[in-house]
Amino acid sequence: MSPLFLIFILLALSSAAYFFSQRRMLRQTRDANITRLNSLPEHFGMLGAIWAGAPALLVYFLWLIFEGDILMGQVLAILPDAESMAATRELLIGDIRNAINNPISYQMASEEVRMAADRYRELSQTASIALAAACLSVFAICSALVLKFLTPRVRARIQIEKFVRGFLLLCSTLAIFTTIGIVLSVLFEASRFFQTVPITEFLFGLDWSPQMAIREDQVGSSGAFGAVPLFVGTLLISFVAMLVAAPIGLMSAIYLSEYAPSKVRTAAKPLLEILAGVPTVVYGFFAAIVVSPALRGFGATIGLDVASESALAAGLVMGIMIIPFVSSLSDDVIAAVPQAMRDGSLGMGATHSETMRRVILPAALPGIIGGLLLAISRAIGETMIVVMAAGLSANLTANPLEAVTTVTVQIVTLLVGDQEFDSPKTLAAFALGLTLFFVTLVLNFIALYVVRKYREQYE
Amino acid sequence: MDTTEALDMPIPDQLEETVISGKKDIDLTTVGDYTTENPRMKIRDVNVFYGAKQAVFDVNLDIGSNSVVSMIGPSGCGKTTLLRCLNRMNDTIDGCRVEGRVEMDGKNVYARKVDPVLLRARVGMVFQKPNPFPKSIFDNVAYGPRIHGLVRDRTDLEEIVHTSLERAGLLDEVKDRLDQPGTGLSGGQQQRLCIARAIAVSPEVILMDEPCSALDPIATARIEELIGELRKNFSIAIVTHSMQQAARVSQRTAYFHLGYLVEVGPTKDIFTMPKHQLTEEYITGRFG
Numbered sequence: 001m002s003p004l005f006l007i008f009i010l011l012a013l014s015s016a017a018y019f020f021s022q023r024r025m026l027r028q029t030r031d032a033n034i035t036r037l038n039s040l041p042e043h044f045g046m047l048g049a050i051w052a053g054a055p056a057l058l059v060y061f062l063w064l065i066f067e068g069d070i071l072m073g074q075v076l077a078i079l080p081d082a083e084s085m086a087a088t089r090e091l092l093i094g095d096i097r098n099a100i101n102n103p104i105s106y107q108m109a110s111e112e113v114r115m116a117a118d119r120y121r122e123l124s125q126t127a128s129i130a131l132a133a134a135c136l137s138v139f140a141i142c143s144a145l146v147l148k149f150l151t152p153r154v155r156a157r158i159q160i161e162k163f164v165r166g167f168l169l170l171c172s173t174l175a176i177f178t179t180i181g182i183v184l185s186v187l188f189e190a191s192r193f194f195q196t197v198p199i200t201e202f203l204f205g206l207d208w209s210p211q212m213a214i215r216e217d218q219v220g221s222s223g224a225f226g227a228v229p230l231f232v233g234t235l236l237i238s239f240v241a242m243l244v245a246a247p248i249g250l251m252s253a254i255y256l257s258e259y260a261p262s263k264v265r266t267a268a269k270p271l272l273e274i275l276a277g278v279p280t281v282v283y284g285f286f287a288a289i290v291v292s293p294a295l296r297g298f299g300a301t302i303g304l305d306v307a308s309e310s311a312l313a314a315g316l317v318m319g320i321m322i323i324p325f326v327s328s329l330s331d332d333v334i335a336a337v338p339q340a341m342r343d344g345s346l347g348m349g350a351t352h353s354e355t356m357r358r359v360i361l362p363a364a365l366p367g368i369i370g371g372l373l374l375a376i377s378r379a380i381g382e383t384m385i386v387v388m389a390a391g392l393s394a395n396l397t398a399n400p401l402e403a404v405t406t407v408t409v410q411i412v413t414l415l416v417g418d419q420e421f422d423s424p425k426t427l428a429a430f431a432l433g434l435t436l437f438f439v440t441l442v443l444n445f446i447a448l449y450v451v452r453k454y455r456e457q458y459e
Numbered sequence: 460m461d462t463t464e465a466l467d468m469p470i471p472d473q474l475e476e477t478v479i480s481g482k483k484d485i486d487l488t489t490v491g492d493y494t495t496e497n498p499r500m501k502i503r504d505v506n507v508f509y510g511a512k513q514a515v516f517d518v519n520l521d522i523g524s525n526s527v528v529s530m531i532g533p534s535g536c537g538k539t540t541l542l543r544c545l546n547r548m549n550d551t552i553d554g555c556r557v558e559g560r561v562e563m564d565g566k567n568v569y570a571r572k573v574d575p576v577l578l579r580a581r582v583g584m585v586f587q588k589p590n591p592f593p594k595s596i597f598d599n600v601a602y603g604p605r606i607h608g609l610v611r612d613r614t615d616l617e618e619i620v621h622t623s624l625e626r627a628g629l630l631d632e633v634k635d636r637l638d639q640p641g642t643g644l645s646g647g648q649q650q651r652l653c654i655a656r657a658i659a660v661s662p663e664v665i666l667m668d669e670p671c672s673a674l675d676p677i678a679t680a681r682i683e684e685l686i687g688e689l690r691k692n693f694s695i696a697i698v699t700h701s702m703q704q705a706a707r708v709s710q711r712t713a714y715f716h717l718g719y720l721v722e723v724g725p726t727k728d729i730f731t732m733p734k735h736q737l738t739e740e741y742i743t744g745r746f747g
Contacts, residue, residue: 261553262553341593344586345592346548347584348579348656349576354606358592
């Protein structure tokens, strides 16, 4: 019985338990002449389904999570001289996994590995039968308990509330632990990178050329991992983007929230949302195919030498991408300024724009700055546009007409294609990722703090 | 025009304005003399609509020079709406439409060429909830003079700020901390700051929309005292829910009901011998 089939059976059984418990409760109350139940019959049904089904499902998922490790442990134990291979254990496991999943690898594998793979398959088949048996018997036992303990005296409604709370807690715990897991794995891989390349070289080195000789005899550089050109490139593009997005986004927010008649507002807001909904890859080829050549052509006519993949093009398009983000955040904070401020200023005989400039913007400024910081952190983390439009060469330059590269672009290029997983070149991606994560985290943290501070002011 | 006659002998087309109030049909035609000697502003046949809903019906009322007229009446009777017509603050509300004339110096402020921005410099307003700007006390008061270019240099500005604060009775309390934020003052001080802000541009009329409803009795007493002082230099219209306040601060009182101006007259007359049944019921506390 395949595990997938098993889960359907378990779910079907649980639903059966639902209807059964519900019916049974109605029958019991009728027989015992109980006029008032403490919960609805549906509550008893649900509780019956949960009591009967949840333990079996728990067993099922726990097994799925740990199956691989347990089985592999068994397989390795039967291999001869497993002890001596401790050093290459990881490699061996990898080989066995390949042999199991891929017939061609199996053909090419060594005798030992093939044996292990066969053994693994055998075990896995036995295990799935054992799992089915275990789950079904757990279900049977629990159903018996339901029969015995699910009486009209049970406060089913309260019990279900407890279960719901536990389930929600489980979900949020999963989300949190996943995040922690990702951070730890990036941290771990990055620390491996910093064992080969000193952190000071990474953070302050001016030369970035991550090509490493993979084989001993390969012609190639030994690699240089000074990330400053990437940081500068990222900042340059983000700067250009913010130069576009901050004024346009802010002004359009001001227009929409303060000046526009409600008809215009209802039409224009969804349009801006559409702009926010364009996939970044579309912006990317827009940048690469339309904006870059146009800039290059324009540069040529006024005698400027614009690279075909310039920071300017990528920054401009990224700015356009961020406009709705800036605009909707600014709109929120401007709308949060109390109407009394506007009335006060207009009542003094100030015009709309004077009110805006002298009262509303100063009042909303902290919130707007918070919004801009969030926008910057988005610009820094943005990948697709820069991959397509910003170029790959790590120039250390502040000239937006030249090609630069960014942290995200380098992460992509480092990890695309065949990679050796423990070479500094690949690990560098994790170090870059960690840096990126850290910078955006700090930016978001400051921004959210500022925005929250601002909200408190008026609540 | 003597509208008292209307109560005794309603002429046919005025009968149509009769609406059902409570159990009885009550005539809502204005009782009393809505004019005054030496008026600063005149409201003539004003109707105000919010979309399709009419909030103010055919109101006529004068705002006298150097006197206080108070507008009283139950909630939703249109008194705040009418007050906001006087400096065209209703323009900022979507869907609000004003018909009729509001005259200042014989000119209709709703005429096409009148700029509401300039009008509001002449007709200042103090709001229900104190709304100082999140700026320093000094900048709050200096706001109007700055935007209207009333001062040439810093000395002039400081003088205006000081006189305004003094006239608002706030100077002694804040003169050592003019650079502190205005939002840090107490509620009563904030409201007096708003009054100082309003008088800093030397308006001719000051509109007050329940200026004491967010304040404690002591702060209220100070503001009322202040209104008595301000009357010497300004014309004041005040909306209030407190009949005692109306009796204390105003020379004339107008009673509104369901958007109609029901009775208007000298304050002492309104409170001692109201002519209209609704006014009497309201001031004696039988409804409202």
